[in-house]
Amino acid sequence: MQKKGVSLPEARRQNRVQIKELIYKKGPITRTEVARRLGLTLPTITTSAQEMLAEGSLLERENDGKDEPNPRGGRKPLYLDVNPSAGYVIGLELGPYRTTLCLTDLRGNTIHKRLFAPVSRDYDEMVATVTRQVSDLLQKEDVPQDKFLGVGVSLPGFIESEKGVIRSSMRTGWNGKALGPDLQKSLGCPVLLENNVRVRAIGVEMFSSVPRPDTFAYYFVSKGIACSLMIQNDIFSGKTAGAGEVGHMVVQPYGPVCETCHNRGCLEALAGENAILRQCASVMENVSAETLKSLSDDEEDAKLEYLLKLQRENNPLVSAVMDNVVFHLGLALANIINFISPRLVLVEGHLMRNEQNRERLLKVTHQNLFGLNETEVDIEFMPFDQFSGANGSAALVVKKKFIHNA
Ligand SMILES: [Zn+2]
Structure with missing residues (x-):
């Protein structure tokens, strides 16, 4: 569906985002069902799906486990789903009591998690510590570089996520600092900064298997x-x-x-x-x-x-x-x-x-x-989970870098 004033490549990109998001949320799902839910034509879905299958971000299978036999016989429909191991992300929370860190796949399955004492209130020391903690984890787990999408960092306070800037937090020495860009420079990979409660909500939206309303x-x-x-x-x-x-x-x-x-x-x-x-x-x-x-x-x-x-x-x-x-x-x-x-x-x-x-x-x-x-x-x-902030930070990266960057 091409919106007014949108170029053709941009319209295709927007379609891809919508398709990927729906498959992420509702997969395994058939192409016909994707077309029906999005009001797009079947050929549009098929073209995008073929591209995403070829690049490895989707996979397809015959059955979603609840499929009835096809009454007219013939081939069973193929279901599309996100390939969880098509990408990896790191989520980190700079909490007041501890720093938590996790490496997950695209579905939020934890590959490794770590818990550290809270970081220093001194900004430069904190950046150095976080850089070391993330680099160590990437090195130890041997994450393939081409599949690594980036790091999500969350902390309490007023965070300008678009710019990656801490506007106001309890750790006053960090206020006004561009933590996102600073870590991006020291780590050499994309870094997203967000408030630690907003990422918790994103964690629920993206990684939870419990069906909940979208608001x-x-x-x-x-x-x-x-x-x-x-x-x-x-x-x-x-x-x-x-x-x-x-x-x-x-x-x-x-x-x-x-x-x-x-x-x-x-x-x-x-x-x-x-x-x-x-x-x-x-x-x-x-x-x-x-x-x-x-x-x-x-x-x-x-x-x-x-x-x-x-x-x-x-x-x-x-x-x-x-x-x-x-x-x-x-x-x-x-x-x-x-x-x-x-x-x-x-x-x-x-x-x-x-x-x-x-x-x-x-x-x-x-x-x-x-x-x-x-x-x-x-x-x-919500059950008490020390890693809910780190998981949410990981979910933020999946949302922004895997789905929205389609
Ligand atoms: Zn107050």
């Missing part, structure tokens, strides 16, 4: 809090790529100062993991207070794990802090749902490992919905 929100609670929006398979970035930074919505005027945005009383300052540690430390007593203090600052996630354990043991002081935190998280989530009315919200966070926090989040959210009842929006808790 959903991803609410992520860690040191920072963000909610990214996937709208018809497209991640919403806003004009300056800051969409989804709900952690810095002010929810309590004159509240505590936020370390990241420096305003008072934003959601992160009240309900982010740093805020939880601070509030618990100020109210806890005796043995538990001493134990918390004895855990060093290098063990921040151990501190949070310890607080979650105390909550499960019904420590009243810790439970009161958690209740207040989850109350704010639930109010914010209800506001988000009221504003955009998504069919589905995926929720991920250390805190949500405790059942009482999941229940309270649902309760507060449901109590504050407007015009919607709880059956009209699904809230799904």
Whole structure:
């Protein structure tokens, strides 16, 4: 289907992108079904498919496992699918607690994954470390150069993904730096930079085998809090790529100062993991207070794990802090749902490992919905996975470099 004002080669390229994307999402699928779904002619599909089969990015097989015998006899239809080993990508998350790295094929199957201590807050040191970690992995796994599509890097904060620039993050020494171009230079391969919650949503869209609607929100609670929006398979970035930074919505005027945005009383300052540690430390007593203090600052996630354990043991002081935190998280989530009315919200966070926090989040959210009842929006808790950010970063590269670069 040639759009007005689009040259013929560009129209062909756009068709290829559409065809590849559909086969990626719905494969194994027949050529006839691709033509029907896209409203393109069968010869258009066949020509593009032949090209992609010849270059190795697609494969075809006789049966998708559920095929009925052809009632008219004769040849069974051939199904098209993406060839998972036609390309490899690396995904990396520069998380506040650790750096995670994974090498995957086009379907997100992990070939290798690694976990490192968090990188230095010094920008140049961080670039050197990441360059070494990625180069080591590529060398060790002996990835064929012609099949390597690039590296996806994600981190919390306001990321201008088009330019590969960190506009604002907790690691203030990195602000304003062009991390994407800098790593591209040091690694000598394409590097894509994105926010760590947006890539999680892309990871779900691209790599998950669970069928979900193509429009959903991803609410992520860690040191920072963000909610990214996937709208018809497209991640919403806003004009300056800051969409989804709900952690810095002010929810309590004159509240505590936020370390990241420096305003008072934003959601992160009240309900982010740093805020939880601070509030618990100020109210806890005796043995538990001493134990918390004895855990060093290098063990921040151990501190949070310890607080979650105390909550499960019904420590009243810790439970009161958690209740207040989850109350704010639930109010914010209800506001988000009221504003955009998504069919589905995926929720991920250390805190949500405790059942009482999941229940309270649902309760507060449901109590504050407007015009919607709880059956009209699904809230799904994602299993805690240290590699979800790295996988999402890998999915970003598959989406941009394999599908969109068709
Ligand atoms: Zn803030």
